[in-house]
Amino acid sequence: MTNLLPIIVAVILLVAGLVVLRYMGAWLRTRQRLAAAAEASQAADEAILVTRDSWLGRWLFRAGFRGKNATPLFIAANVFALLAGLLVAFLFYQSAVVTLGGSVLRAIPGAVGEVFLPLLWVSPILAVGVVVAMPAIFVRARRRTRIRTIEQDLPLSLDLLATLAEAGLSFDAALERVLETQRNRRPLAEEFRLFRLEILTGRSRIDSLRRLKDNVDVTWFSIFVSALIHAEQIGASLATTLRAQADDLRNRRRERALAQAMAVPVKLLFPLIICFLPGIMIAALGPIIFQIVQMLDQVIQNGFGGA
Template sequence: MDFLLDNDLARWAVLLLIFAAVVTIAMIVTNAATQRRGMRSRLRAQTGSRGEAAAAAATGAARLRGDQQRGAWIDIVNELEKRGVNLVSTRDQGLRRKLVAAGYEDPSAPRVFTLIRTIATLGFPILILAYAFISGTNVGLASSYFLAIFAAGLGYVIPILIVQVKADKRQEELLNGFPDALDLMLVCVEAGLGLETAFDRVGQEMYKSHPLLARHFAGVVLELRAGRSREDALRRFADRAGVDEIRAFSTLLIQSQKLGSSVAATLRVYAAEMREKRRMRAEERAHRLPVLLAVPLVGCMLPVMIGVLMVPAVIRAMRTVVPALG
């Protein structure tokens, strides 16, 4: 203990070894639990191999329009899994939905995300402690431990925050262009086009103005042409978009098909409602501007205005009071 207290290098080495041991034990326990769940799921899934093959074929058909290239991250993931490292998350379905909403539609995206999060969780503490050691900063043992825990927490949280921000941005882009797409689809349906042809035409027309929404429409067309039912294609379209308005639109079209009602009348009412919602969102943002501008006005401009107004009076008072006091 005296040697550890006197030698900084030995103290840092012991701290890093303790941290690495804790992380290794946690990863071993997690991998063991994950492998056990995976073994059980494989045993249950042996009877449903045909359904899995059909789902894989459908996933391949949905990716006909994308340039999905195998990158270096996927190669790293495959190599690690060959060596026995399991990167499948226990919450794979929820994570996959978030990644799809953020634009990462590759089947290997959850495994790559787990690898990146693991690297960030282990790398952030090592980088911070290495920087403190190289710069000569005197950090105590307890402070180093809590700093490493804080850095590991940041490395664990930051990747999911980045994915969430990107998903929110894409959903906002879809939501802004959806009323225009409904108007174009209403024109196409009233002109006598079928629903599949209307989706195709709207996707072509909106490719430059709203490319993300156009790709989603093109995915629906590809699934319909590949033989998927209209109800299934619309539900998958809503799941990929992750927007409540698009999910309601898909449900509306499915119900119109089942009940035999007019698709044009349904689209007309829903398009008017979407335009009204977009106008209300714009008004809400406009009404929030005075509240948001109050902070910079009070913090930046108000002190300057007070200074400009009060400084001449203060100078005049000092010229009058100081000679009188003297």
């Protein structure tokens, strides 16, 4: 019995340690969730402030720039781009690139290069315009990427919402389940989390849905949210509405894919004419033209020789 006592004590300590570790893990996970919720709430407050700003703030918000300093930073980036563009133009003129380019163009026989002289003269101004437009181009690219990602995630999320609603869950519970399967950095998940936080702050569901539609501003998503608002106003079945929207979205995606497939031959026509047909015509007609030229040369030489 004395020999078993250390083993029993060790087993008890091991079990107690495992229990403590389990509760500590649960406590840490709860703390992380609360911290994430606090960060999301702060982000939601900042997002709400941004959406009440000017059209520039709304444009940046829809592109994913949701900090309260997004608008001043964008304006500062434009000012910096303007100064950088002016510096580039100044270096163009100081380095005599325009003068050297003009000399090269004038040296081309037949005065062909003089056609491009006006373009060369305005090239520093064009460089300034390109550099100044870089911040807007970057934001526009982010906006397009965000729209494309939302359109990719929306069909699966809508199918999951419809399935969970048909299983008897409410919209909030179904949305919570869907958000558990979405990564935090996905744009659609961010919008749904912001929508849920606005409801938790006391805003009405219809008002939150309208703000959600305005924040995303994507055609397919706007149709889906409008259907939810209509169902909420008239008291229609949520499961039926979600299933109808999921089927309609699937049909629209199929029609869009078919339209893109039918447009492929038209898009291939231009590179075919510009790139492939000249080479094909040279390969097919080149030997014939060469033989014709040789025959004409012989005829001309014989004619002059006979004369």
